[in-house]
Amino acid sequence: MKIIAIQGVEGSNHHIVANTFFKHNFTLDKCMSFDALVDSLLTRKSEIGVMALENSIAGSIIPNYALIDSNNLHIIGEHYLKISMNFMALKGQKIENITEVYSHPMALLQCKNYFKQYPHIKLIEDKDTAEVAERIQKNQLKGIAALASKQAAEIFDLEILAADIQTIQNNATRFVIVQTSNSVISKEEINKASLKFELDHKRGSLAAVLNVLSDCKLNLTKIQSLPRIETPWKYSFFVDVTFDAYDNYDKAKSIMQIMAEDFKILGEYKNGRI
Amino acid sequence: MKIIAIQGVEGSNHHIVANTFFKHNFTLDKCMSFDALVDSLLTRKSEIGVMALENSIAGSIIPNYALIDSNNLHIIGEHYLKISMNFMALKGQKIENITEVYSHPMALLQCKNYFKQYPHIKLIEDKDTAEVAERIQKNQLKGIAALASKQAAEIFDLEILAADIQTIQNNATRFVIVQTSNSVISKEEINKASLKFELDHKRGSLAAVLNVLSDCKLNLTKIQSLPRIETPWKYSFFVDVTFDAYDNYDKAKSIMQIMAEDFKILGEYKNGRI
Structure with missing residues (x-):
């Protein structure tokens, strides 16, 4: 079974892309940074990496271009994911209980308009969207919410307080599938x-x-x-x-x-x- | 005296640019986000804004392009600042005492190679470079360091543990000077x-x-x-x-x-x- 390196944990957007692209047929290497993801490929810990490369709101993730270029990775595929951001917390928690929301800076940026109606809620930057969901469940954190995918809410058994709160509904992120060696895609398929x-x-x-x-x-x-x-x-x-x-x-x-x-x-x- | 809105506090790179461009002849409106900076201009609290727009490592700051475009701000000037990142803490602290470094994500990115030799030090994202320096001094935080400009070390009386630790020495950030109305620069000066x-x-x-x-x-x-x-x-x-x-x-x-x-x-x- 293929080992696929992603950024983030189960339920992260990278995980969703891996599932869609590789039909659930793989083992996951969960990396907490893009550097770690590249290391995983270079040390042959994993064979394939899934990497966000650009977003329709925030534009290109330039450091990832540099990682691909300087480490001579090969892009062998791409996937556009419509991003859905959901406001989630422990079951039983209400919006008025929440004082802090942790998520990836990009997710916070995409949802900041929604939170203008809740000035008592503080937005705090974190490494990953789904990892916060995992932490809330694991440590039974009250008053704390995550912004993550519906899959993350399901996996970590959280309640969605508000669904699809991203400002721009058509928000898509482009992910690329990378390897250290070039793959053998037939010329007919390449476009x-x-x-x-x-x-x-x-x-x-x-x-x-x-x-x-x-x-x-x-x-x-x-x-x-x-x-x-x-x-x-x-x-x-x-x-x-x-x-x-x-x-x-x-x-x-x-x-x-x-x-x-x-x-x-x-x-x-x-x-x-x- | 002009009121100039910057992101960050005294000693931040935005402050250094304002000093260079306007020769110290202004009052500062310190904003903790680019959104707040634009609000300051739109509500006429300040007349001029200084805004980072692109960096030779991280590329364009796309959300700032969107802020300029959607709020119809006018770019009336630009300044390239060579970025110097310095590792600083309370006087008397040694590198081995430091367990956490807080700074802006861009600053952490620029210095992450330096910290590979100190795996015991955790890098934590924060809103601004100089604001961390201010906080360390104000709250007398031991074991905590900032990555900020030499000016910030001077203003907040911190000791520089290592100077110019950015990986790429030629790292420059481009700042633009923005206003709500167009300025009257003579055509001879515009190039x-x-x-x-x-x-x-x-x-x-x-x-x-x-x-x-x-x-x-x-x-x-x-x-x-x-x-x-x-x-x-x-x-x-x-x-x-x-x-x-x-x-x-x-x-x-x-x-x-x-x-x-x-x-x-x-x-x-x-x-x-x-």
Whole structure:
């Protein structure tokens, strides 16, 4: 059975993604940070990692891009999860009993509008959404609530005081499936790729690269520039493209290898957006 | 005297930027979140805000882009601050006495490599860097350390146990100066602009816009796409451009207004990069 490293515990969004992507057929390595998750892969403790990469509200999780890039991980798949945030506490607790809510900073950000009506409740940042739910049950914490998935409420036997309290209902997070070695996905299945390249700070250089992508019939679904820290006026670009024909993508790749510096394929995989 | 809203307390990086940009000639409104900072501007409690917008390690602070955009704030200036992180505690404390370090998540991220040699020290996320320094002094907290600026150590009379412990020494954070109304900077002084526009998910549409920028002799210093949450397959782009002649920028603006949807100027200002 595959060992899959996730961030967080059972009931976390990472766990939900692992369940959906791998149909419950795996053992879990629960990591309390993304660094620990990468260590788990590099030391062969686990074979596959599930990693949040961007969110429709908070944008890219840049440190995770850096982890994938610097450790030469391969993206072999992606999954978009509609995020549902639920306000939960020990059974019998009412909203007026709650004085503190602990959750991941991203979850707090997504729900902060809801809590404007309860100024007596303090929002406190924590490492993981579901881990708080686990802690509340384990230590029978009264007056404390978690913001986590419905699955977490079920697993840790908590009562949902309010469901789906995230401000933006269409909030989705994109997760990637990563490995230390590249997988063998058939070319027919591949219709998306994540690329990284560098360009000089020269007028028009990015436009020239994007013209190539466009000429090769690739769709750009994401672009992000990051200044190269040690090299002023040089930029790294992280770009995601989708395509109908692998041959077109192949053509773009060979041109990109010539045009851009340090051209690197972070992964070739099946588009997770339905 | 101007009232300037910052995130954090005296000695915070926001305070250092305010001092550099406004030459100490102001009263401070210390806000404990970026939301509170924006409220301070909108309610006219303060006239000017200083806001971190991106970091060379962690990338863009997307929620701050959203705050600027949705509240129609104007960027009237920018400042790049080289970040110095210092490990500090009450005078007389030694590294072996320290069991917990509290700081802003970004600061912890920047220094986590340093702490690998001290596995007995727990890193705990907090709201602000300098505010922890203030708290340590006020409550005479032993065994607790802060990661903050040298100025914070001086203001709150703490001892620096280790200086400049950030992993990447060239780490800079970009701060913007924001107002509710546009300022009157003369066109001669303006050589940078922050723009926002939307495009359909159509092959080549971004390349076409970048070609215009390039034809008008604008340099792209930053680009970032964000999916529009409520509108699938539509993207918002945040772009920064620099230019030598305002006339060229003016020409690009008038073309962009036709080509892109919801074209918006977030600010026109003087390039802070020397």
